[in-house]
Amino acid sequence: MTVYKLIARQFNGMLNEDHYSKDNSLLHTCNNEVLLTFIFAQVIQNMWQGLDIFLAVVEHGSFSKAAGALDVSTSHVSRQIQQLESRLGTVLLQRTTRSIKLTEEGLAYAAKLKDIQNALLDANNELQGVQHTPKGPIRITGAGDFVANRVAPVIVKFCQLYPEVNVHIDFNARNVDLVEDGFDLAIRFGRLQDSRLIARKLSTRYMKLLASPAYLEKAPPLITPQDLSQHNCLIAISNRWRFRNGEDVDEIKVSGNWRSNNPQAILHACRSGLGIAHLAEDIAEQSLASGELVSLLDDYQVNDNASWLVYPRKDLIPLRVRLLIDFLLLHTK
Structure with missing residues (x-):
């Protein structure tokens, strides 16, 4: 048996005996270079098995959400991650009953x-005749101010690029x-x-409870959130405003005579x-520094x-949109 047959037999179920029998031989109809190309493709396919699921878990932050996005069962996601970790010989995700967290290796x-995935997408776009320079x-x-002051300037840089x-x-x-x-x-x-939408976190906006010194002079004492x-x-x-004190979370229903979006x-x-x-x-930064607010x-x-960057769930996202998504995720602070 040649070395090519020995290699082919490593892929149990990919090539059965009929494929290389004397009368119906894949080796008979293809030269060695073609067979090696076929085997290499199968190797790549096997290597990629489970990686798309791992990336989905990383993106969505849980097995169940990744399963929903990929339209598979949660048990299938869990099984694929276990098999991937077993193949790699390392733990990629730390699991608890409430959450998952990437290990340093993960x-x-x-x-x-992600770099490989983006490179493959770029290669596919070029093969399909998509222009490398995006347009359209x-x-x-x-x-709100976050879009005007934080997001719009990043998009300006993207348009210049x-x-x-x-x-x-x-x-x-x-x-x-x-x-x-x-x-x-x-x-x-x-x-x-x-x-129907995919959400990617752009940033976390840190919130503050604020008032002017003039208001506080005439207002009742404010010691706990319940005093609101x-x-x-x-x-x-x-x-409904939420506050955390250690492990405790309080949701307080508030009221007032001024409401605006x-x-x-x-x-x-x-x-x-x-x-x-x-x-x-960030909105009140200057007012806090000047003492107008405390x-x-x-x-x-x-x-x-x-703050979230949200877009429709599609099989094919145009190159220009995908590039802007990556650009915003990288540069928005």
């Missing part, structure tokens, strides 16, 4: 795999339907529930002494607000 491995429209929806891409940013406080309204990307905050029931609270999207309007009302605001630290309940961790 973090480094995921970063390398990208529609984005979002609202790729001048043939045309970007339209729609500043709309309403959560539009990306699929129905034809948007490529959205910037959203807080909890996301639409299973006695205060005029300036409300943005939600009238514009953080600058809330900031102005707070500086004017109207009430207590729950705002991102931070409250610092012994309690105010619930932080994540």
Whole structure:
């Protein structure tokens, strides 16, 4: 038996005896170079087995969410991860009953795999005749100071890098339907529930409870979050504010005579002494430094607000959109 037959037999089930029998021989109909190319392709396929699932778990942060995104069972995801770790001889993910966390080896491995995945996507795009220089429209929806001050400048740099891409940013406080309204990307905050969308975290916005010295002079004492029931609270999207003290989390329902979905309007009302605001630290940075506002309940961790880059779940994302997604994830702070 030749070395090619010995190699082929390592792939149990890929080539059965019929394939290299005397009358129906794969080796008979193909030269050695073709067979080696076939075997190499099978090796690559075997090597990639489980890696897409591992990357999905890393992206979504749990086995169940990765299973939902890939339309497979959670047990299948768990089994593939175990087999991958067994093949590699190392633990990639630390599991607890409540969460998973990348090990140091898993973090480094995921970063390398992402580079390989992007390189493969680029190669596929070139093979399919997609131009390497992206061009065409990208529609984005979002609202607020974070989009205007943190996201938009990054997109400006992207447009300078790729001048043939045309970007339209729609500043709309309403959560539009990306699929129905034809948007490529959205910037959203807080909890996301639409299973048709993929969400990638852009940043974590650290929240502060704020008031002006003038308001505090005439207001009742504020010692614990429960005392907020006695205060005029300036409300943005939600009238339920969450606080953490050690392991305990309190959700306080607040009320007040001022409500707006514009953080600058809330900031102005707070500086004017109207009430207590729950705002991102970066929005109030200058007012805190000047003493116009002071931070409250610092012994309690105010619930932080994540910002998310959201896009429709599609089999094929245009190159220009994929490049912008990667660019935003890399450069948005």
